[in-house]
Amino acid sequence: MQARTILARKLVNLALTLLAVWTLNFFLFHMLPGDPTYALVPARLPEAAREEMRLVFGLDQPLLDQYFISLKSALSGDFGTSWFNRNEPVLDVVVEKMKNTLLLVGVGTFLSVYIGVRLGVIAGSRRGEASDVVIVGTSLAFYAMPAFWLAMILLMILAVRFDLFPLHGFKTIGAEYDSLLDEIADRLWHLVLPVATFVLITLSEFVLMMRNALIDVLTEDFINTARAKGVSPNVIIRKHAVPNALLPTIATTAMFVGWIVTGAIMIEVVFSWPGVGELTWQALDKRDFPVLQGIFLFVTVAMLLANFVADIVYTYIDPRVKI
Numbered sequence: 001m002q003a004r005t006i007l008a009r010k011l012v013n014l015a016l017t018l019l020a021v022w023t024l025n026f027f028l029f030h031m032l033p034g035d036p037t038y039a040l041v042p043a044r045l046p047e048a049a050r051e052e053m054r055l056v057f058g059l060d061q062p063l064l065d066q067y068f069i070s071l072k073s074a075l076s077g078d079f080g081t082s083w084f085n086r087n088e089p090v091l092d093v094v095v096e097k098m099k100n101t102l103l104l105v106g107v108g109t110f111l112s113v114y115i116g117v118r119l120g121v122i123a124g125s126r127r128g129e130a131s132d133v134v135i136v137g138t139s140l141a142f143y144a145m146p147a148f149w150l151a152m153i154l155l156m157i158l159a160v161r162f163d164l165f166p167l168h169g170f171k172t173i174g175a176e177y178d179s180l181l182d183e184i185a186d187r188l189w190h191l192v193l194p195v196a197t198f199v200l201i202t203l204s205e206f207v208l209m210m211r212n213a214l215i216d217v218l219t220e221d222f223i224n225t226a227r228a229k230g231v232s233p234n235v236i237i238r239k240h241a242v243p244n245a246l247l248p249t250i251a252t253t254a255m256f257v258g259w260i261v262t263g264a265i266m267i268e269v270v271f272s273w274p275g276v277g278e279l280t281w282q283a284l285d286k287r288d289f290p291v292l293q294g295i296f297l298f299v300t301v302a303m304l305l306a307n308f309v310a311d312i313v314y315t316y317i318d319p320r321v322k323i
Contacts, residue, residue: 018300037050100274108202142201170273210249268281
C-alpha cells in the first residue's frame with residue numbers, strides 16, 4: 001500500500017510539474033519582445049498581410065485565451081504546428097532534430113562520465129600529488145572556457161589550419177556512399193569535434209564530483225578497517241571506495257539531460273549540427289512559439305524520466321537507499 005501511495009504521489013507531482021513548465025514556457029515566450037508576424041511576413045507587404053497572419057495563428061485573441069487553447073491541444077497530444085517549417089507538426093519537427101542531438105549528447109555524456117570518473121579516481125586516490133593538481137587544474141581550465149569559444153578554437157586549429165576534420169554539418173554534402181560503413185564513418189568524422197568540445201567542457205564536473213566523493217569515502221571507518229586488515233590499496237579503491245563514491249556521479253549524469261537544450265545550443269550552432277540546440281536558436285530568432293514550447297516540454301519530460309531512472313539505479317548501487 002505504501003509503494004502505491006508513493007507512486008501515486010510521484011505521478012501527481014509529475015503532472016503538476018509538467019503543467020507548471022507548460023504555463024511558464026507559454027507566458028515566457030509570449031513575453032519576448034518583437035512581433036512574430038514581422039518574421040513571418042516580408043516587410044514589403046502591407047500591414048493587412050500581417051493582420052491576416054495574426055488571425056491565422058490566433059495571435060489576435062487575448063493571451064489567456066491563447067493559453068487555454070494551447071493547453072487543451074497539448075492535453076490531446078497536439079502540440080501545434082511550426083510557424084516557419086511549412087506548418088509541420090511540432091512533434092515531427094522536434095523528433096527529427098532530437099535524433100541528431102541524442103547522438104551528440106549521448107556519445108559526449110558517455111565519454112565525459114567514463115573519462116571523468118577514471119580521472120577523478122586517480123586524483124582522489126593521489127590527493128595533493130602532482131597528478132591530482134594537473135588533472136584538477138586542466139579540467140577546471142576547460143570548464144571555464146565558453147563552449148562557443150572552445151568550439152571555434154578547435155575549428156580554427158583542427159579544421160582550418162590542419163584540415164583534419166570538417167567545418168560543419170553532420171555529413172558531407174552531396175556525398176555518395178558505397179556502403180553503410182562508409183556513411184557511418186563519414187558521420188563519425190563529422191561528430192569528432194562537436195563531441196570533443198562537449199567532453200572538454202563537461203569533463204570537470206565528473207572529475208571533481210568523483211574526486212571529492214572518493215576523498216570523503218576514504219575517511220570512513222570501513223576503509224580504515226580494511227587497511228587494518230592488510231587489504232591492498234588498489235583493492236580498497238576499486239572494491240570498497242569507488243562503488244560508494246558513485247552515487248553523486250549518477251545524479252549528475254541524470255541532470256545532464258538538460259544539456260540537450262542548454263550546453264548543446266552553442267556547440268550545435270558553431271558546428272551547424274542539425275539538432276535541438278540549433279532548432280532552439282532558430283525558433284528563438286523567428287519567434288516560433290509552438291516549437292519553443294514543444295522543445296522545452298520534451299526536455300522537461302526527459303529530465304524527469306532521467307531522474308526517475310537515477311532513483312531506481314540508486315537502489316541497486318546502495319542497498320541503504322529505499323523507495
